[in-house]
Amino acid sequence: MSETAKNTPEDLQDVNAAEETASEDVAAEATGAESEEVVIEDPIAALQAEVAELKDRLLRQAAEVENTRRRAKKDVEDAGNYAITKFARDLLDVGDNLRRALDAAGDTSQADPAMKTLFEGVEMTEQALQKALEKNGIEKLEPLGEKLDPNHHQAVFELPHPEYPDGHVAQVMQAGYVLKGRLLRPAMVGVTKNPAGSNPSKDDTPGGNVDTSA
Known part of the structure; x- marks a missing residue:
């Protein structure tokens, strides 16, 4: 008998098992190849994501640096513009005293020459x-006749005034000042508060619009 005829069923099962094992090995190798391809693609995507993140972070840091530079520049400008704030407020007191002296002197047309000279000297100093x-x-700031502005005026009392509507400055007790657009001292003012029925219209106030159509 030939060797083929001598194969038993058990031998055939071993052959079939060997073939199946070989097929599984081939499939495993193919799957491994696909896995290697996936592994190769993933690092590229990860690198792209990392680059995008680093670019975003760099842009944010550049914006922060620019904002810091602008704030520092503004701080330097403010320091230069408003460095004299305290000194200027002290000078305002000097100006107030000069004005009070001139107001207290009143009419000096009939005063003796020495008094007139003193008055003129004080006036020139104030100027x-x-x-x-x-x-x-x-x-x-001398806001006489203007509408009360809480940002620049400090109302200290109310008074009736036939020439101004309610809420307008009818008297300036102390002039205000601004330093390059920033309030240095508010003007102390009296505000109009007219009795009911006696409030003039805005067009009747000094500087108001006048109807010329008639």
């Missing part, structure tokens, strides 16, 4: 002080 303040960006 020189005002020019020095203006030269350094300090503007005087």
Whole structure:
């Protein structure tokens, strides 16, 4: 008998098992190849995501640096513009005293020459002080007749006034000042509060619109 005829069923089962094992090995190798391809693609995607994240982080840090630079520049400008704030407030007191002296002197037309000379000297000193303040960006506020502005005016009392509607400045007790747009001292004012029925219209106030159509 030939060797093929001598194969038993058990031998055939071993052969079949060997073939199945070989097939499984081939399938495993194919699957492994696919896995290797996936492993190769994943690092690229991860690197792209990392690059995008780093780019976003870099842009954010650049924006923060720019904001910091702008804030520092503004701080330097403010320090230069408003460094004289305290000194300027002290000078305002000097100006107030000069104005009080001039107001107290009243009419000096009949005064003796020495008094007139003193009055003129005080007046010239006040004018020189005002020019020095203006030269350094300090503007005087005299809001007579204007509508009350809480940002620049401090109302200290109310009074009736036939020429101004309610809520307007009818008297300036103390002039206000601003330093390059920033309030240095509010103007102390009296505000109109007219009795009911006697409030003039806005067009009747000084500087108001006048109807010329008639």
